[in-house]
Amino acid sequence: MQAMIRRNKLLLLTLMSFVLVMAVGCSSDNNSSDFIRDSKLTYQVKIPDVLIQSITDKVKVDKIEVTITNKEDSQDIQTETVTAEEGQHLEPIIFVEFNELARNATYKIEATAFDIDDKAKNEYPVFRGNSEILVSGEVTDEIKLKLTEASNLVVNLDNIPSEATSGKVILQGANNIEADIDLENNKADFSGSTISANYYDLVIKLDDNTKKYGGIYILPGRISNTEVIDLSGASNDLGEIKVIWAEAPEAPSNLVGEESNSEAVLEWQGDAVKYQIYRGTSEISTSFLAETSNLNYTDSSVTAGETYYYAVRAVTAEGLVSDFTSLVPVEIPGNGPVVTQDFNNLRIYQVFVGTFLDGDGRENFPAVWGNDDAYGDLDGVIEALDYIKGLGMNAVWLTPVFESNGNDKLDATGYFAQDYFNVDDNWGGNDKLKQLIDEAHAKGLYVFLDGVFGHHKGSVRPSPTGKTPAGGNDPVDYPGSLEFYKEVATWWIEEFEVDGWRLDQAYQVATGPHDGDYYQDKNYWVDIRRAVEEVCEQRKTRGEEWGTLGYMVAEIWDGGGESILKNAYTGYNGEKALLSAFDFPTRYKLVQTLAVEESGAGNNGDASALNWGFTSPDKIDGVYPNMFLDNHDLLRFGDLMQRGGIGEYWKRYKAAMSFVAAYTGPITIYYGDEWGAERKGYINDGDINQVHDDNCARSTGKISGFSTNEESMLDYTKSLMKIRSEHPALWRGKRENLIASGHQYADLKSDPDGSEQIVYLLNTGTTQTTIQVNVGGNGLKDLLTGEIISGSGSYSIPVDGLTGRFLLVQ
Incomplete structure (x- = not known):
């Protein structure tokens, strides 16, 4: 509190004196004064030139009003007013006269001095006094006027921390005055308190801890409303708090x-x-x-x-x-139109079904590669739908659920199917999948299945129309397998209303000679995509609400981007093959910057690498790369930090998640990343028996029972998904890189319709840095904290170490 502004506080009220000189003339000494009205009163009013020292310069007298009332005759009342000339104040001495007063009558005197607002012309009563005078003979009297009290004080607040359960505002003086903070309406109202005009130290406390402090002038005869005090600001010292002398408006x-x-x-x-x-x-x-x-x-x-x-x-x-x-x-009805028809707005939650949650209490598959103690199933996913929805996601991706006709660890992954038109009973069967899809749709969630259209277990059962894949089982042959997989892709849309597909090892769907990147001379994704788009369009025409999106995203594991460009996006006859693929290049640059990749390379904090990822070869016009942090085949980000021996675990996790949230295009969060999951006891390949880098991430999921740090990470992820859903500039904005150097990264995201611009900042270093940007506008608003950063186009913005900021240009 020693940093608090100090002022002199002279608590003795200087009294303003009215000197009354009364001259009474009588026409007869013996007549009754009850009926004779020939007296005259002259007031000499002296205005003091010194008030309380702390508010001397803030109080003036522009008008004096004196009223006298006969105590025996209420109809006998006179008022005299003296007002200063425009732009001036009253002289120290003025005179007020009253004529034709009743002889020998007692008069009540009430005097008020006003301070008149120069702009609004509001009149504030700053001094008041009263007295009684017997009109008899020549009398001199004095009325002592006292400085009036404040009418009220309301302290207006903003960005009160959500965890606060109580608070108070304290005016510190000779006697402290307190008011409780109304957490619902963000204010402290001093109604009912007596507040003397003076200067006060003002202290804001939340849950008995001092949050902010400053100084405030409380002036007489008026209500004081503070300007809104932002509690999210970095400094605790508010300085002099600005006051508006006006009533707050009525609520709508x-x-x-x-x-x-x-x-x-x-x-x-x-x-x-x-x-x-x-x-x-x-x-x-x-x-x-x-x-x-x-x-x-x-x-x-x-x-x-x-x-x-x-x-x-x-x-x-x-x-x-x-x-x-x-x-x-x-x-908002759950069976209304689909959430979005824009691929960029997808916020996908990936579930590895075999290890996520056990919802039916059965063993299901006895083990899966990477986890011998998880018995996940579709009931577990159904149980988690409210959690997924509450996280802020709008889609769920299920790893393969088709019939494998076996119970070994490979069967439990689902990636080697034998019956593409039935759900494995270990997961819950067809009826359970239909229940999951229907309940997800009711909550506004898309459902994507995992399509393995390039390999299978062998002895594949024919489709409903009698088709089977051609050639071997890994990979299959195209075009011989084309009609079979077109039927798979469209049947689940028509029969179960699935909304799209994640496409495993997508480089396998082609013909021709393979080179080292599995590049083929003809890409049959063009044909499968056309079939999916056609059935989705037919469903839209029929008025169907789900099974109309037709989102298809390719998995091609390539950190350089060339194979993604060739095998996911390049079709034939001038058509693109697929419109979306996972952005492995940017993912690798992100983990190398904030942690290490699986090989151990990275931990460089080099922000320039992040911009390289965005401009890598897989980014071409008219496609929708999908950003992610990890998946079931990669190490979790938490394990990458541990492999690199890197500290500040939770800050790095949040920084990485912020980068994903700022990405233009669809994004995918692998279950557990939202709360900062890791595989306990795993740093190097083989640390856990039969657990390796390509299956370590298949840890058991959870939707409750989080630690304090996990809960904080979960809340942060929810906040990111919320601002992403509310601000189109984040998910569809045109990206202009402003800075990508050292530990400083800055993008300007501009919504194509011109409605908003958002600055995304990331400090990849461990200490605070100041990032300078010139983006126009009259200020910036932090979308996570509500902090307002003032400026006129150019801004110097502090960013804590390993922290991302989202700033709306105002």
Whole structure:
């Protein structure tokens, strides 16, 4: 508190004196004074030139009003007013006269001195006093006026930490004055407290811990509303707190909300300059959503199957805010239109079915490569759908679930099927998959299956129309296998309403000579993609709501990008083969920068490598590369940090996840990464019996029972997915790299429709750095913390070590 601003606080009130000189003239000494009105009163008013020292320069007298009332005759009342000339203040001495007063009557005197606001012309009563005078003979009297108290004080706050359970604001003086913080309306209201005009040290405490402090002038005769105090700012010292002498606006009235066309439509009444809309997915807490000058708002960033709670508050031109309206719920039906038809907006949660969650209590497959103690199944995925939805994802990718006709570790992976048209009973069978898909759709989640269209177990059962794959079992032959796999790809869309496919070892779907990168002279993904697009278009035409997306993403394990370009994106006759492939090159650059890759290379913190990943050969026009951190064939990011012997585990995990969230294009999160998973006891290949780098990530999943650090990581991931869902510039924005040097990385993401620009910053070093960007605008808003960074186009932004920031250009 020693850093707090100090002011002189003279608590003795200097009194303002009115000197009254009364001259009374009588026409007859013997007549009754009850009926004779011939007295005259002259007030000499002296205005003191010294007030309380701390507020001397902030209080002036522009008007004096004196009223006298006959105590025996309430109709006998006179008022005299003296007002200063425009732009001036009253002289130290003025005179006020009253004539035709009743002789020998007692008069009550009330005097008020006003300070008049130069702009708004509001009159604030800064001094008051009263007395009584008997009009008899020549009398001199004095009224002592006292400085008035403040009418009230409201301290307005913003970005109160969500974990705070209580708080108070304290005015420190001779006697401390306290007010509890209203955590719902973000303010402390001193109504009911007596606040003397003075300078005070102001202290803000949350859960009994000092959060911020500063100084505040409380002036007489008026209500004081502080400008909004942002509690997320880096400095604890607020300096002098600015005050607005005005009433806060009334809260909007008659707020109503309803669902229309899978959007939340709000309307209300009020006469404020603008309004702030807050939203939450429970009645417990809401967060800022948008600001508008209209009396209505349409929220299109909602998810089918979710209920949202809205509140609105009014804002004046000075920035004063009203209380919130009562919460209004709006339910978005779960069976409405699909969440998105834009591949870039996909937030996919990958589940390795055999190790994720055991939902039916059965052993299922006795073991799977990489994990002998997990018995995952489709019931486990169904159990986790609410968790996946709450994480902020909008799609689920299941590793293969088709019938393997066996129970060994390879069968348990699902990647060598024998019956492509039935679900293995170890997972729960066809009915269980249909239940999973239906429940996921009801929650607004897409479901993608894993398509292995280049190899199988052998002795494949014919399709419903009698087709089988041609050639060997690994790889199969094309074009002989083409019609069979076209039927697989479209049958599950028509019969089960699946929304797309992840495509395993996609380089196998072609003919011609193979080179070292499995490059073929003809790519049959063109034909399979056309078949999928055709059936999806037919379903749209019939009015179907699901099974219409047709997203297909290729897995081609290539850190350089050339094989991805050749085998995923290059088709024939001028057509692209597929429109999406996992962005392995950028993934490798990311883990090399913040940890190490599987070979141990990396741990360089070189931000320039991240920009290389974005511009690598697999990025061509008209495609949708899919960014990810790891998967079931790679080491988890947590294990890569341990292999490299690198510290600051949780900060690095969060930094890596922030980079994924800032990516233009679809993204995939492998189960467990959202809470910072690792494989305990595994650093080098073989540390755990029969566990290796290509299956180590198949650890047992969980959706509860998190440690404190895991919970923090989970909350951070949820925040990232939330801002990504609410800000199209992140998932579809045109990327302009601003800085990629040393430990500093900066991108400007611009939404194609021009609605917003977001600056993404990443410090890949371990200590704080200042990143300078010139992006225009009048300021930046941190989408994770709410902090406002002032500026006029050019900004110097502090970024903590191993931290990503998302800044909306305002």
